[in-house]
Amino acid sequence: xxxxxxxxxxxxxxxxxxxxxxxxxxxxxxxxxxxxxxxxxxxxxxxxxxxxxxxxxxxxxxxxxxxxxxxxxxxxxxxxxxxxxxxxxxxxxxxxxxxxxxxxxxxxxxxxxxxxxxxxxxxxxxxxxxxxxxxxxxxxxxxxxxxxxxxxxxxxxxxxxxxxxxxxxxxxxxxxxxxxxxxxxxxxxxxxxxxxxxxxxxxxxxxxxxxxxxxxxxxxxxxxxxxxxxxxxxxxxxxxxxxxxxxxxxxxxxxxxxxxxxxxxxxxxxxxxxxxxxxxxxxxxxxxxxxxxxxxxxxxxxxxxxxxxxxxxxxxxxxxxxxxxxxxxxxxxxxxxxxxxxxx
Amino acid sequence: xxxxxxxxxxxxxxxxxxxxxxxxxxxxxxxxxxxxxxxxxxxxxxxxxxxxxxxxxxxxxxxxxxxxxxxxxxxxxxxxxxxxxxxxxxxxxxxxxxxxxxxxxxxxxxxxxxxxxxxxxxxxxxxxxxxxxxxxxxxxxxxxxxxxxxxxxxxxxxxxxxxxxxxxxxxxxxxxxxxxxxxxxxxxxxxx
Ligand code: HEM
Ligand code: HEM
Ligand code: HEM
Numbered sequence: 001x002x003x004x005x006x007x008x009x010x011x012x013x014x015x016x017x018x019x020x021x022x023x024x025x026x027x028x029x030x031x032x033x034x035x036x037x038x039x040x041x042x043x044x045x046x047x048x049x050x051x052x053x054x055x056x057x058x059x060x061x062x063x064x065x066x067x068x069x070x071x072x073x074x075x076x077x078x079x080x081x082x083x084x085x086x087x088x089x090x091x092x093x094x095x096x097x098x099x100x101x102x103x104x105x106x107x108x109x110x111x112x113x114x115x116x117x118x119x120x121x122x123x124x125x126x127x128x129x130x131x132x133x134x135x136x137x138x139x140x141x142x143x144x145x146x147x148x149x150x151x152x153x154x155x156x157x158x159x160x161x162x163x164x165x166x167x168x169x170x171x172x173x174x175x176x177x178x179x180x181x182x183x184x185x186x187x188x189x190x191x192x193x194x195x196x197x198x199x200x201x202x203x204x205x206x207x208x209x210x211x212x213x214x215x216x217x218x219x220x221x222x223x224x225x226x227x228x229x230x231x232x233x234x235x236x237x238x239x240x241x242x243x244x245x246x247x248x249x250x251x252x253x254x255x256x257x258x259x260x261x262x263x264x265x266x267x268x269x270x271x272x273x274x275x276x277x278x279x280x281x282x283x284x285x286x287x288x289x290x291x292x293x294x295x296x297x298x299x300x301x302x303x304x305x306x307x308x309x310x311x312x313x314x315x316x317x318x319x320x321x322x323x324x325x326x327x328x329x330x331x332x333x334x335x336x337x338x339x340x341x342x343x344x
Numbered sequence: 345x346x347x348x349x350x351x352x353x354x355x356x357x358x359x360x361x362x363x364x365x366x367x368x369x370x371x372x373x374x375x376x377x378x379x380x381x382x383x384x385x386x387x388x389x390x391x392x393x394x395x396x397x398x399x400x401x402x403x404x405x406x407x408x409x410x411x412x413x414x415x416x417x418x419x420x421x422x423x424x425x426x427x428x429x430x431x432x433x434x435x436x437x438x439x440x441x442x443x444x445x446x447x448x449x450x451x452x453x454x455x456x457x458x459x460x461x462x463x464x465x466x467x468x469x470x471x472x473x474x475x476x477x478x479x480x481x482x483x484x485x486x487x488x489x490x491x492x493x494x495x496x497x498x499x500x501x502x503x504x505x506x507x508x509x510x511x512x513x514x515x516x517x518x519x520x521x522x523x524x525x526x527x528x529x530x531x532x533x534x535x536x
Contacts, residue, residue, distance in 0.1 A: 013520035021513050028505060031384045033391035041391050127478050129470050145393050300468060300487050306398055307469065310476035314398060322393035324401075329390075331467065336491035 040149060042325035046333070048152035049104045058341025059106045061330040063117045063133070066100025067239050068296030071250065071287040073122045079282030082210060082257060083202035085311030086124040088282055095285060096121045098298040099189040099242055102135070110238040111231045114180055118194035118216060118253075119303035120285065128309035131301075133323075134194040134216060140269035141176035145322035172270040184224030187233070189242045190251040190287075191222040198305065199266035199317040202257070211260035211315055213273065216253035216285060243290045250288040254281050267316045295343035302331040362428035363529050371418045372530055375453065378411050382456075383505050405460070406473040412457035419450065431524045442514070445507060452504045458482075459497045466490035 026035075033039045049061045056064055072092050079088030087093060097120045101113035116136040123129050142148050147170055154166035167173050186192060194216040201209050234240070245251060259278045265271040293299050306314060306324040314320045334341070364372065382404065389400035430439050464471045465481035466489040472478050483489060519527035523536035 010521060013516075016520065017513050017516045020516060021509050024509055024512065028384065028387065031391070032387035039391060040393055042393050042397075045393060126476075127470070128476065300485060300490075302467065302469070304469075313475075314395075318395060321395045321398045325390070325393045325397045332491075332494055335467070335487035336494070338487045338491070 040146060042322075042329045045145070045149050045152075045322070045326045046329045048149055048156065051104050052156075055104060055333075056106050058334055058337040058339075060100075060334060062104055063100040063102055063119075064104050064106045065108055065110075066098045066117070066119075066293055066298070067242065068291045068293055068298035069095075069097045069099060069242075069246065069287040070289045070291070070297060071095045071097070071285065073120075073255070073283055073285050075283035076281070078280050079255075079257060080205070082204055082212065082259070082280060082282075083311040084205040085130065085202075085309040086126045086128065087122050087130050087309055088311070093122050093124050095123075095287075096297050096301060097285075097287065098293070098301075098303065099238070099290075101238070107235075109235040111233060111235075113238055116189060116192050116194070116238075118189075118192070119298065119301075120216075121301055121303065121307075124309065126309075129307055130309050130312065131303050131307040132196060132214075132305050133303040134196045134214075136192045136194055137176055137179055137197075138195055139175045139179065139272050140197050140319070141173045142170055143172050143268045143270045145318055148322075172268075175270060175272070184222070185227050185230050186222045187225045187230065187237065187241060188220065188223075188245065189238055190220045190245055191218050193217050193222075194253070196305075197269040198319045198323075199260065199269075199315045200308070200320070201313050201315045203311050203313070211264070211266045212257050213260075214255060214257045217256055219252040219254070219284075246287055246290045250286045252287070253285045255283050255285065256281055267318065269317065269319055292344065294341065299343075300335065302327050304328065304331075363532070364428065365421070365425045368418070368421055368425060369530055369532060371414060371421065375411060375414055375418065378407060378414070379453070379504070380508065382408055382411065383501060383508070386501055402474075405464075405471065408457045408460050409473060409479065411453065412461075415450070415453040415457075418453075428529050430526060434524070434526075445511060445514075448507060449511070452500060452507070456497065456500060456504065459493050459500065463490060463493035463497055466493055 029035050033041055046061050049055070055061055060066075071094075073087065073095050074092050075088055075090055077088070077090030079085075080090075082088070097118065100117040100119065101108075101110070102115035102117065103112060117133060118135075119131075119133040121129055121131045140148075142151055151166060151170070151173070154162040157163075167177070196214045199211050199213050202212050203209050242251070257280045258273060259280070260266055260273060261277060264273045264277070291297065304324050304327045305320045308314075363369075385400045385404050385407070389397055389404060430442060434442075461471060461479065462483045465483045466486050468481075468485035470478045471481065515527055515530070518524055519531075519536075525535040528535050
C-alpha cells in the first residue's frame with residue numbers, strides 16, 4: 001500500500017539529486033563560458049584575425065608568413081645582475097627562431113611587411129627555455145587585449161567609419177599610427193630592431209625583482225629604402241634577402257634590457273618608457289642558418305611569451321597571458337590542420 | 345509485525361558492514377575533489393584571455409600530475425584490499441553499471457594525466473610543474489600526435505564529467521532513496 005510520507009520523501013530525494021546534478025552541470029557550463037556569450041575567449045580573439053575568406057589552414061593565425069632560422073645566443077654575463085636565469089650566465093646557448101611579419105596570410109607579399117616580427121627560443125643546459133616574439137614597432141597599438149580585439153574587429157569591418165570611431169575611443173593608437181606613417185622602411189629583416197614591448201619581471205639571485213622590457217638591436221646598420229621602392233620588389237624579397245645574407249655570413253643582434261623606474265607604465269605596451277631609463281646589454285644573438293618554414297625547425301614551435309625560465313616571470317602587463325591563451329588556440333588549430341600545409 | 349527489539353541496533357550492524365578501508369576512502373575523496381577541480385580549471389582556463397588563464401594553467405599541470413601519482417597508489421591499494429560486495433538485492437543491470445563505470449573511472453584517472461603530459465610533449469613545450477621544475481617529455485614532438493592527443497584530452501574530459509554526474513546521482517540515489525548502505529561503504533557513517 002502507498003505510504004504518503006514515503007512517496008513525499010522519495011520526491012524530495014529525487015528533487016535533491018536533480019538539484020545536485022543539474023547545479024553541477026550548470027556550474028560547469030558557466031565555467032566553460034557557454035552561458036556567457038560576451039566572454040572574450042581565446043578562440044574568439046583568434047577568429048578575429050581571419051580574413052573574410054577564412055584562415056589559412058595549417059598556418060599561424062597571425063604573423064603567418066615567415067622563415068626559420070637557427071643560431072645561438074652568446075650571453076656576456078652582464079644580465080646575471082638582473083636575473084638568475086641561466087641564460088644570463090656567460091655562455092653560448094642554442095636558438096631556434098623565425099623571421100616573420102604581421103599578416104594572417106602565408107602568401108602575403110613582403111611589401112606588406114610593415115610590422116616585422118622576430119621570434120626566439122633559447123634553450124639552456126638546465127632544461128629551461130625562454131621563448132619570445134617581438135616586433136619592429138616601438139609601441140603596441142593599444143593598451144589592453146580587449147582593445148586589441150576591438151581593433152581587429154574595426155579593421156575587419158566594412159563600416160566606413162569603423163577605424164575612425166576606434167581611434168576616437170582609443171587615442172593611444174596615435175603612437176603606433178605615427179610610427180607606421182613616418183618610420184623608414186628597410187629591405188632586410190637583419191636591419192630591424194625588434195622590441196618585446198611587454199613588461200616582465202626579472203628576479204636576481206638575491207631575490208630582488210625588477211620590471212623590464214627588452215629589444216634586439218641589429219648589428220647591420222639600417223639602410224632606409226623609399227616606400228615606393230619596397231612596393232616594386234618581388235613578393236618574397238625579404239625571405240630571399242635574409243636567406244642569401246645569412247648564407248654569406250651570420251646576422252647579429254644585441255639584446256638590450258631596459259629597467260623600469262618605479263611608476264613607469266609596465267601594464268601598458270602602447271606607452272614607451274622615458275628614454276633615459278637604465279639599459280643593460282646582456283648578449284648577442286647570432287643567426288647563422290635560414291630554412292623554409294614548411295619543414296623547418298620553427299614550424300611547430302609556439303613562441304608563447306609566457307614560456308620563461310626561472311628568474312623571469314610575467315608582470316602586471318595583461319598581454320602575455322592573453323597572448324599565451326591565443327597562441328595556444330592558433331597552435332592547436334594549425335597542428336590539427338597539418339595535412340593542409342604539407343612539408344615540402 | 346516484526347519486533348524491532350529482536351534485531352541488533354542499526355549502529356552495531358553498520359560496524360560489521362564491509363566498507364572500503366579508511367585509506368581507500370581517503371584517496372577516493374581526495375581524488376574526487378582533485379578531479380572535479382581539474383575539470384572546472386580545465387574548461388575555465390581555455391575560456392579566458394585574462395591573467396587567470398596563466399594561474400589556472402599553472403595549477404592544472406601539477407595537480408594533474410599529482411592525481412596521476414595518487415591513482416597509481418589507489419590501484420595498488422585496491423588490488424591489496426579489494427572492494428566490499430554490493431547489496432545482494434541490487435538488480436544485476438545496476439551492479440553491472442556500477443562495475444563498468446568504476447572501471448571507466450580507473451581508466452580515465454590514468455589516461456587523462458598521461459594524455460595531458462603526452463600532449464605537451466608532442467607540442468614540444470617544456471612541461472613546467474612549478475618554477476624551474478620540468479617533467480621530461482614522454483613522446484617525441486609531432487604535430488599529428490599533438491592534434492590527436494588534444495582531441496582525446498578534450499573529448500575524454502567531457503566523458504569524464506558526464507560520468508561524474510551519473511556517479512554522483514547514483515551515489516545519492518543509494519544514500520537517499522535505496523538507503524542500502526552503499527553510500528556508507530565509501531562515505532562512512534551509520535547505515536540508514
Ligand atoms: C593580445 C594581443 C595579441 C594577440 C591576440 C596576438 C595573437 C597572435 C597569434 C594568434 C599568433 C600566431 C601564434 C602561433 O600560431 O604560434 C601571433 C604571432 C606573433 N605575435 Fe602576436 N598577438 C598579440 C600581441 C603581440 C605582441 C604584443 C607582440 C610583440 C611584441 C606580438 C608579436 C607576435 C609575433 C612576432 C608572432 C610570430 C610568432 C611566431 O613566429 O610563431 N604579438 N600573435
Ligand atoms: C585528471 C586529470 C586531468 C583532467 C580531468 C583534465 C581536464 C582538462 C580539461 C577539462 C581541459 C579543457 C578542455 C577543453 O575545454 O578544451 C583540459 C585542457 C588541458 N589540459 Fe588537462 N586535465 C587533466 C590532466 C592534465 C595534465 C596532467 C596536463 C599536463 C601535464 C594537462 C594539460 C592540459 C592542457 C595543456 C590543456 C589545454 C589544452 C589546449 O586547449 O591547448 N591536463 N584538461
Ligand atoms: C571525480 C570524482 C569521482 C571519481 C573519479 C570517483 C571514483 C570512484 C570509483 C572508481 C569508485 C569505485 C571504487 C572501487 O570499487 O575501487 C567509487 C566508489 C564510490 N563513490 Fe566515487 N568518485 C568520484 C566522486 C564521488 C562523489 C562526489 C561521491 C558522492 C556524492 C561518490 C560516491 C561514491 C560511493 C558512495 C562509492 C561506493 C560505491 C560502491 O560501494 O561500490 N564519488 N568512486
